[in-house]
Amino acid sequence: MSSIPSPSRATAPTTRLAGACLLLIVGLLASITAATPARGAVPSLPGWTLAWSDDFTGAAGTLPSSANWQIDTGHSYPGGPANWGTGEIQNYTSSPDNVSHDGNGNLRITPLRDGAGNWTSARIETRRADFTAPAGGTLRIEGRIQMPNVTGEAALGYWPAFWALGSPYRGNYWNWPGIGEFDVMENVNGLNTVWGVLHCGTAPGGPCNENNGLGGSRACPGASCQSAFHTYRFEWDRSVTPNELRWYVDDQLYHSVSQAQLDATTWSNMTSHAGYFILLNVAMGGAFPDGVAGRATPVAATVPGRSMLVDYVAVWTRGGGTTPPPTGGTLNLRGDGTLGAAAGSATTATLASAGGVNHDGTPYQPQTFTASGVTGAYTGGSTAFDLFVDAGTTVANGQQVRVSYDRTGDGSWERVETYRYFATDPVPGYEHYTQARGLASATGSHGDMTNGRVRVEVWNAIGNGPSTLGTGNQSTVTIPVR
Known part of the structure; x- marks a missing residue:
């Protein structure tokens, strides 16, 4: 995060001794420089x-x-x-x-x-x-x-x-x-x-x-x-x-x-x-x-x-748990950061304030939920979701979601979908943020999944206060794989 000088040439009367010394030096050099x-x-x-x-x-x-x-x-x-x-x-x-x-x-x-x-x-x-x-x-x-x-x-x-x-x-x-x-x-x-x-x-x-x-x-x-x-x-x-x-x-x-x-x-x-x-x-x-x-x-x-x-x-x-991986269909956003069957009663996760900065399209301190080992055939359909979100009394908050698909579990996301943010009202109580808001951007394509992964990221894209995301048996995402 030096090179060693070469030995001087020996004179003729000491050729045998010099040769032995040279072999010894070469061996020492090899031991020093080899990994x-x-x-x-x-x-x-x-x-x-x-x-x-x-x-x-x-x-x-x-x-x-x-x-x-x-x-x-x-x-x-x-x-x-x-x-x-x-x-x-x-x-x-x-x-x-x-x-x-x-x-x-x-x-x-x-x-x-x-x-x-x-x-x-x-x-x-x-x-x-x-x-x-x-x-x-x-x-x-x-x-x-x-x-x-x-x-x-x-x-x-x-x-x-x-x-x-x-x-x-x-x-x-x-x-x-x-x-x-x-x-x-x-x-x-x-x-x-x-x-x-x-x-x-x-x-x-x-x-x-x-x-x-x-x-x-x-x-x-x-x-x-x-x-x-x-x-x-x-x-x-x-x-x-x-x-x-x-x-x-x-x-x-x-x-x-x-x-x-x-x-x-x-x-x-x-x-x-x-x-x-x-x-x-x-x-x-x-x-x-x-x-x-x-x-x-x-x-x-x-x-x-x-x-x-x-x-x-x-x-x-x-x-750890032995719950088998999902094969597609509707998955719940669970309190432990996974996607799967509804996990017990209703829980919540806090979406950090956007701090008055526009994070439209770029996840900012997102709550992330992942399913691994997903295997199934592509249905030909598209992603659907129903997220329970609440900004409380905060004015002008907007929640956003990105859904990503790694179809083979190799670390590359072949399909990434970012949906338009959802402006919640300043009245306490959950509202439903769904795919009806429409895609803001999408890359790649859907396809069959073999030991793949699905990732859902939710964050506040705009606003100056935190929001609440319903988890456990509340928010869901439906993936087009069966």
Whole structure:
């Protein structure tokens, strides 16, 4: 995130000795420069179900699987905060020099510096953005990683990370930290320390003490974080009450956050959407390394070319309900953020105020409901919905809905429908927002679904106050699949 000088040529009387020395030096060079071999296959964990993984077994110099990952480039998301919102200075690229398989079962992410002093590096994120803990169960996100092997002044500015962001961040880029961020592993400046952090709520300040987050840290067990692989793990446990978030290194728990530490709205905004996507990157400079170093980083002594090595990344689930996935028809928007059969009595979800800003067409802190494993034949019809919405006594609020279809569950949304917003009256009591409002925009087409996903997002598009959405056995969406 140095080349070794070649040995001098030996004289004739010492040719045999020189040859032996040369072989020894070559062997030492190989041991220094070769990538640490991967452990092998993603481990099998008794009691856990593997939901997704990448073992990075591609040929040397090849990019990570495009079916699993998308590569971020530049200094920001389109229309998002500059310098990725952190002050980091590098330009992310899709060059194999910055991100590629090493041929030994690892992914390399390598910061480089050109002759003009400009830094490049890489940042990748999973195409899937639906990693979530099952109701009554546990989500486990894990990676086996060796941090860039550099320490001291030469490491100043290095910022490797393995983390997850709430899915509503995609396409918005201004709803952080409310949508949630789980930092499974962060490190700066080559310190023998792993940080695990939760970001949530509002910034600055708020329930998660932003922009710092709620974090814990410790030294890597045994060999340092930089000199060896370690296993970094995050768990989101919905099998206990209150729910709990936990961080581990090499199976040793070092940080946890309880649902009881946060208010209900903050927890819901962080956990009630479709799920999370996973990121791997090595940044250079920025608020975190600068703050720890007490000065701007990187510095003149910072060396380029030290890679973060990733053996595998995997996601498991354990426990949870056994309700079979829906096959289409009419689905209820349920209080746990899922779509399915009516769940018990009437419940509600709060739609955040638009804050006087026009969010027409762009989800803003939406309440999100998702059905996975949807299989069925396309009926030839269209989406229908009946949402119970109420703005109370607030004047000029307008609720909006977007319905998206991922027909094969591969992370791509083949059909996305955004409906015109519905202006609720300032009289307490539910009103019915239906598809009769008409489409504002639509992309793609309907079709048969095989283990697919349906996502419903509801938000306040306009107005200056919150609204209420009826859930549980109230609001419904009807999808054209049977």
